[in-house]
Amino acid sequence: MRGDLPQIAGTADISRVARRLRRPSSRRASPWAWFWLALGMLYFFVPLVATLEFSMRAVRGRYTFVAFQHILSDPDFYRNFGFSLMWAVITMVISLLLVVPTAYWVHLRLRRLRPVVEFITLMPFVIPAVVLVFGYIRLYGSRPLVLTGSPVLLVAGYIVLSLPYMYRSVDAGLRAIDVRTLTEAAQSLGAGWPTILRQVIFPNLRVALLSGTFLTLAIVVGEFTFASLLVWPAFAPYMEDLGNKKAYEAAALALISFGLTWASIGIIQWLGRGAPGQTQVTGAH
Amino acid sequence: MPNRRLTRRDFLKFSAAAGGSALLAACGGGAATCDPITSADTIALDTLTECATAEGQLTTIALPHDWANYGEIIETFKTRYSLTINELDPNAGSAEELEAIRANRDNPGPQAPDVIDIGIGRTVTAMEDGLVAAYKVATWDSIPMKDPDGYWWAEYYGALVFECNMDIVETLPVDWEDLLRPEYRGMVAMAGDVLQSNEAVQTVLGAGLSRTSGAFEGAAQAGLEFWAEMNAAGNFVPVIADVGKIAQGETPLTVEWDYLALANRDTLAGNPEIGIVVPQTGVITGPYAGGISAFAPHPYAARLWWEFVMSDEGQLLYLKGYAHPIRFNDMAARGVIPEELAAALPPAEAYANAIFLTVPQLQEANTYITENWRRVVFGE
Amino acid sequence: MTVDRLSVQGSVVDAAPSGKKGGAPRARPPRSRLIDWLAVGPFFLFALLFIFLPSLQIFIRSFQDREGHFTFDNIVTAATGVDFVNAYQASLSISLITAVGGAAFGFLLAYAVIMGGLPRALRTFMMTFSGVASNFAGVPLAFAFIATMGTAGLITRLFEAITGVNPQRDLGFSIYTIWGLSIVYMYFQFPLMVLVMAPALDGLRREWREACENLGGRTYHFWRYVALPILLPSLLGTTILLFGNAFGAYATAYAFSGSFINLVPIVIGAQIKGDVLYNPGLGNALALGMIVIMALCMTGYGLLQRRSARWLR
Numbered sequence: 017m018r019g020d021l022p023q024i025a026g027t028a029d030i031s032r033v034a035r036r037l038r039r040p041s042s043r044r045a046s047p048w049a050w051f052w053l054a055l056g057m058l059y060f061f062v063p064l065v066a067t068l069e070f071s072m073r074a075v076r077g078r079y080t081f082v083a084f085q086h087i088l089s090d091p092d093f094y095r096n097f098g099f100s101l102m103w104a105v106i107t108m109v110i111s112l113l114l115v116v117p118t119a120y121w122v123h124l125r126l127r128r129l130r131p132v133v134e135f136i137t138l139m140p141f142v143i144p145a146v147v148l149v150f151g152y153i154r155l156y157g158s159r160p161l162v163l164t165g166s167p168v169l170l171v172a173g174y175i176v177l178s179l180p181y182m183y184r185s186v187d188a189g190l191r192a193i194d195v196r197t198l199t200e201a202a203q204s205l206g207a208g209w210p211t212i213l214r215q216v217i218f219p220n221l222r223v224a225l226l227s228g229t230f231l232t233l234a235i236v237v238g239e240f241t242f243a244s245l246l247v248w249p250a251f252a253p254y255m256e257d258l259g260n261k262k263a264y265e266a267a268a269l270a271l272i273s274f275g276l277t278w279a280s281i282g283i284i285q286w287l288g289r290g291a292p293g294q295t296q297v298t299g300a301h
Numbered sequence: 302m303p304n305r306r307l308t309r310r311d312f313l314k315f316s317a318a319a320g321g322s323a324l325l326a327a328c329g330g331g332a333a334t335c336d337p338i339t340s341a342d343t344i345a346l347d348t349l350t351e352c353a354t355a356e357g358q359l360t361t362i363a364l365p366h367d368w369a370n371y372g373e374i375i376e377t378f379k380t381r382y383s384l385t386i387n388e389l390d391p392n393a394g395s396a397e398e399l400e401a402i403r404a405n406r407d408n409p410g411p412q413a414p415d416v417i418d419i420g421i422g423r424t425v426t427a428m429e430d431g432l433v434a435a436y437k438v439a440t441w442d443s444i445p446m447k448d449p450d451g452y453w454w455a456e457y458y459g460a461l462v463f464e465c466n467m468d469i470v471e472t473l474p475v476d477w478e479d480l481l482r483p484e485y486r487g488m489v490a491m492a493g494d495v496l497q498s499n500e501a502v503q504t505v506l507g508a509g510l511s512r513t514s515g516a517f518e519g520a521a522q523a524g525l526e527f528w529a530e531m532n533a534a535g536n537f538v539p540v541i542a543d544v545g546k547i548a549q550g551e552t553p554l555t556v557e558w559d560y561l562a563l564a565n566r567d568t569l570a571g572n573p574e575i576g577i578v579v580p581q582t583g584v585i586t587g588p589y590a591g592g593i594s595a596f597a598p599h600p601y602a603a604r605l606w607w608e609f610v611m612s613d614e615g616q617l618l619y620l621k622g623y624a625h626p627i628r629f630n631d632m633a634a635r636g637v638i639p640e641e642l643a644a645a646l647p648p649a650e651a652y653a654n655a656i657f658l659t660v661p662q663l664q665e666a667n668t669y670i671t672e673n674w675r676r677v678v679f680g681e
Numbered sequence: 682m683t684v685d686r687l688s689v690q691g692s693v694v695d696a697a698p699s700g701k702k703g704g705a706p707r708a709r710p711p712r713s714r715l716i717d718w719l720a721v722g723p724f725f726l727f728a729l730l731f732i733f734l735p736s737l738q739i740f741i742r743s744f745q746d747r748e749g750h751f752t753f754d755n756i757v758t759a760a761t762g763v764d765f766v767n768a769y770q771a772s773l774s775i776s777l778i779t780a781v782g783g784a785a786f787g788f789l790l791a792y793a794v795i796m797g798g799l800p801r802a803l804r805t806f807m808m809t810f811s812g813v814a815s816n817f818a819g820v821p822l823a824f825a826f827i828a829t830m831g832t833a834g835l836i837t838r839l840f841e842a843i844t845g846v847n848p849q850r851d852l853g854f855s856i857y858t859i860w861g862l863s864i865v866y867m868y869f870q871f872p873l874m875v876l877v878m879a880p881a882l883d884g885l886r887r888e889w890r891e892a893c894e895n896l897g898g899r900t901y902h903f904w905r906y907v908a909l910p911i912l913l914p915s916l917l918g919t920t921i922l923l924f925g926n927a928f929g930a931y932a933t934a935y936a937f938s939g940s941f942i943n944l945v946p947i948v949i950g951a952q953i954k955g956d957v958l959y960n961p962g963l964g965n966a967l968a969l970g971m972i973v974i975m976a977l978c979m980t981g982y983g984l985l986q987r988r989s990a991r992w993l994r
Contacts (some may be wrong), residue, residue: 022927045331049797052789053807056871060814063825063868067834070549070828076572105945126717133721134983136728141925142975143736144954147968151735153404153412170733188880209716211662230809231876234816240932244390245397247412252819257391259820263545267828270821278813285809353862396953400961430747469833487832487849494939496951535853538832539941545824571967675764 062154064274067267074264083268092254093269097237099274100251103167104236107174108229111182114175116225119186120217123195138185140176145241149173155243170250173242178232186233189224226288237277318514338600340652341435341451346608352601353382359602362389362398362414367568368623369457369560377618378609384602387411394497395419402432402594415603417592420499422663424453424590435602438611443631445586446657451532456610457560457624458588460579460655462647465493466553467574476581477511477527479555485575486535490542490552493559495674498541503587504556505670510656511583517662521669525677532678537649544568547575558587559647579651587656588627613637625652696755724966744892752892755966765948765967772928773943775859779866780924784916786867787874787923794874794875795882808879809873819932826865830856857938866930870923881915903944924939925978929971945971 053065074083087093122130152169198220202212218225243250255273338344353359360376366372379386383610389401389412398417406411412641427433428448435451438444447454470488474480480489493501509524510517531537542552544565553563557565559579566575591610593603595656609615616626620642643649658666743759746752759765793799830836831850841847849855855861885908893903909916933947940947945967952964964987 045798049793052786052793053797053803055800056786057794058792059871060810060868062836063822063829066828067821067825069835070545073548074572097906114724114727117720121717121720126721129721131983133978136725136732138979138983139728139732141738141922141929141979142972143732143739144929144931144949144968144971146931146950147739147965148735149952150400150404152731152967153401154738155734172727175727176731184877192880209720227808227876230812231815233813238816238818239748240819244392245401246723247387247389253390257365259824260365260392260543263548266469266545270692270824273821274813274817277816278809280705281809282813285805400953486851486853487847487855493950494935494941496940535855539855539857539938540827541939543935546827549824551827551830551831553833557970655840675767679941679943 063068063212064271067271070266071264073270074268083264084272086262086265087269087272093272093280096249096251096271099249100237100243101233101280103171103174103250104233107171107178107236108232109173111175111178111232112225112229115179115186115228116218116221117184119183119190120195120213123187123190124199131185137179140179145173145177145239146245148176149242151247164215167248170242172246173246174232174236174239177239177242178228178235181231181235182228185224185228186221189221192224193220222288226284233280233284234277237273237280315348316436335601336611338434338436338604341437343437343439343441344604346439346599346605347534350382351606353384353599353605356384356599356602358385358387359599359606360387360389360411360412360413360415361606362401363391363393363395363418364388365391367564368622369619369624373621374457374610374615374618378606381609382605388580389414395423395483395499395510399427399430399432401425402596403430405475409598413596413598414594414638415599416606417594418456418589421455421588421590421593421660422499422667424448424592424660425664427592432595434595434600436593436607438604438607440611440628443628444476444611445630446458446627452499453590453592454611455588455627456591457619458586458657459558459560460506460584460586460652461556462559462562463578463580464547464548464555464557464565465576465578466547467576469550469553470576473576473578474554474580475578477583480508481527481530481534481536483534483536487538488552488554489531489536490538490540490546490555492542492555492557494541498669499587500558502667502670503585505674506658507556507580507583509583510585511580514582515654515656517658517666521666522673522677525670525673529678529680548573554664558624560623563645566625577647579647582654584652584655586625586657588657589619604637617642620646684927692767709966739837739901739965739968739972742962743969745962747960747962752962753964754794755960756969759966759970760961763944764943768943768948769970771859775863775866775944776924776927778859779870779927780920782863783867783870783923784874784920787871788878788916790871791875791878795879796885808877811875815872815876818930820936822868822933823866824935826856826868830861831863857941859942862934862937862942865933866927869930869933870927873904873923873926874919877919878912881912885911896949909985914988918982921978922984925975925982928975928978 020031069079071083072079072081074086097153117134122133152173156169195217196245198216199212207216237251239250240252240256244253244256251273255266255269258269323681335348339391349621361375364371366375375388378384390397393401395417398419399416401412404418414460417427417433421560424433433452438454441447441451441454443518444454444584463480465473470485472484472486474482479485491498491501491504493499493504495505496502505528506520507524507664508527509520509522512523512527513520523650528537538552540546540552542555542557546552547555547565548569555562559577562575562577566577569575591607593600593607596602611628613628613632616628616639618640619626621628622676625646626632629638690966712881743755744751744753746754790807794804828834832847837848846852849856856864857913889907890903893907929946931950934942934944934947934948940951949964949967949971952967
């Protein structure tokens with residue numbers, strides 16, 4: 017019925033339209049939507065179920081979760097996951113500190129630099145990680161600048177890998193809020209740049225930042241090349257190692273890792289609920 | 302770096318002095334001074350021990366714990382000499398090991414490997430590029446496969462066997478040609494990738510040697526043809542097999558090193574049952590070579606490691622991991638091999654026709670197989 | 682419009698009693714340039730140290746042979762060697778398949794959760810799930826699909842239970858082909874499309890839909906004349922992004938089929954890793970070729986994204 021009318025015929029139609037305008041943004045659920053979603057979920061979950069089924073065959077003749085128990089009682093698991101989680105958070109923070117001021121500045125004042133910055137942020141897609149890490153070891157592993165002992169190279173690598181996502185999110189967020197007006201308003205109230213960034217920009221970007229950070233988390237936890245070649249006890253090398261040794265536990269671990277990453281992202285998402293929306297100009301809270 | 306060359310006598314004098322001062326230092330807590338090593342001659346064990354302890358660490362690379370019992374070897378070494386072991390990337394291949402040495406040339410930190418374990422074929426690159434230092438361990442003379450100047454030596458070897466998931470494979474194959482039988486359709490896989498894994502290249506070569514009845518001439522081509530037939534028949538599963546895929550059933554018949562196959566059997570512990578068969582012909586061995594980085598940050602610890610690994614005790618630890626130590630024959634002749642360890646391996650008769658190729662032969666086969674693999678097997 | 686805003690901003694700041702160097706762009710005192718550098722400097726320094734310089738290495742090493750001397754051989758081999766040309770073809774086809782397929786179904790998924798009228802919770806679920814799934818790659822992903830559709834996979838066994846036929850053992854069917862690998866790649870392509878298109882779909886203003894209805898348009902008209910034209914640059918751009926993503930995928934392809942399917946990242950990997958081949962110069966030359974292709978993709982993506990941004994403010 018909706019939209020069927022070739023023209024608005026009379027008051028009845030006008031009031032119908034008016035009613036629709038007052039209704040919240042959700043529309044009647046289209047059956048196609050359910051169909052696509054169901055299809056998608058089938059595709060995504062069947063392989064996970066297959067992995068689960070295999071992991072449950074750890075004991076001959078019956079299904080059991082003992083492989084999961086083995087993983088969850090392995091201290092290495094906690095150590096490596098904790099390590100990756102911790103460095104994911106550090107990466108997120110440094111990445112935000114690098115990207116947000118830059119994106120903001122480019123958006124506001126250095127428009128001409130935008131293509132350059134965008135190009136830089138797309139370069140990590142273009143260079144294979146294994147080549148990059150050997151590049152780091154060569155450049156920064158010998159005098160005068162020996163960084164290979166410290167986690168600097170690892171974090172740098174993580175930041176580089178997550179840069180495209182972080183920048184994209186921040187950029188999208190900046191586009192959605194009226195940066196100029198906010199900045200002008202803040203300046204007219206006497207705020208300096210640090211204050212503007214801290215109290216005006218960051219809070220308004222909360223939703224966009226969340227999106228960038230949870231992708232960073234997923235990337236860092238799953239990242240193998242840098243951690244393995246730079247020799248750090250991260251989660252992905254642990255997974256790889258286990259995969260070579262134990263059949264059923266490896267499958268269990270893949271699922272646990274999926275679940276944990278999802279949970280972490282869920283937590284970040286939940287923490288970011290109720291933040292000022294991306295779509296409207298709100299000014300500082 | 303000292304200007305004058307250290308002669309052996311200097312060195313012995315020095316180590317005596319070092320020993321003496323180390324005694325005092327042990328009371329006073331100072332470190333013994335150990336000069337940089339410039340010769341390949343064997344160093345006395347106590348000197349090595351002291352200087353290694355002073356260095357405090359050893360950095361290894363590419364030593365998975367469940368590969369030929371490296372786990373126990375590393376633990377034993379660590380506890381006995383109270384050294385910290387930095388274990389770099391256990392899954393590194395020979396190329397990454399050499400690259401790690403190269404890239405960490407000036408880096409005295411724990412990312413620079415001290416000792417390496419590479420495929421025999423790679424030793425030429427290692428020597429040509431000046432990445433390894435020469436050293437002759439105490440048991441040097443009884444090592445049958447080595448570089449005469451001491452730049453590398455074989456540590457252990459295994460033979461390629463057929464590892465079968467008995468839930469899916471009903472009759473065990475007896476020889477390479479059996480793999481072509483229709484009952485093995487969609488079952489046979491290699492444990493590595495032909496372009497990256499020594500093991501996979503040897504798998505091709507092994508099949509070839511079976512067809513040429515052990516003659517090296519033409520074995521590489523014969524091997525490629527064998528696998529082309531396997532692919533055409535649909536028996537070949539083009540995936541890299543591992544213990545998970547064997548258990549899951551994707552690669553129920555995998556050609557793998559015997560020590561890995563036996564270790565897998567232990568890991569799976571009957572779930573599923575694993576059958577292991579040494580082929581009747583084409584029993585190809587794959588020795589791995591050990592070396593010391595030319596830029597090792599801990600040269601004494603490195604040499605101490607090799608003294609341990611190439612000693613009877615170290616070699617027996619390999620045997621415990623189902624790998625044949627390279628000094629097997631010498632040790633068997635002297636009667637130092639315990640019954641139980643020998644019994645855990647497939648019977649010795651199976652290895653009677655084991656083929657040991659020379660380094661130039663391996664290199665030639667490597668090149669031939671990798672260059673022609675896609676063309677012959679996949680026809681592109 | 683931009684120029685107007687700048688001058689507005691300038692005048693507002695001039696009038697403000699602020700003692701801070703907010704900096705009137707019009708006047709451009711030298712100190713504002715300093716703060717410009719302070720703001721973007723760290724980023725550029727980081728990019729220089731950790732992106733440009735290591736990349737330069739790739740470029741340089743492509744022209745070096747094993748001893749380090751200058752040579753064009755690597756580039757020539759990379760561009761003309763039969764194996765490599767085939768690898769590029771295979772990589773291009775799998776990237777194309779998964780980019781188009783991924784974009785199409787990913788778009789449908791994004792549409793379903795954003796505009797399909799489904800409960801809000803499903804949208805959150807889809808977004809967080811996409812975040813995880815877009816990074817689920819390598820060994821676990823390859824194994825998951827082998828466990829699903831391989832010779833002894835879940836689906837295969839179900840099929841065998843129903844029909845009595847095992848596709849692999851009895852019919853010689855194999856999943857280790859470009860198409861099989863494409864199915865695996867979709868696992869991270871679909872979510873990536875969802876993640877990137879969701880904000881764009883969100884930006885389709887409700888008002889436009891209703892304006893269209895007011896003018897008598899149906900759903901078809903809305904999509905044909907309003908939504909798709911607006912979204913097109915974004916759609917194309919993201920398809921290119923997916924293309925690049927698939928082209929560079931290494932871990933998953935290697936875990937799934939080793940070098941048995943001939944792809945560019947696999948060939949590169951074989952030259953710089955492993956026990957058998959070793960020619961870092963060639964590996965780097967191949968990487969350079971890959972970089973050129975990817976750079977073209979990314980430029981296209983960037984340009985198209987900027988066009989779409991005009992509407993979706």
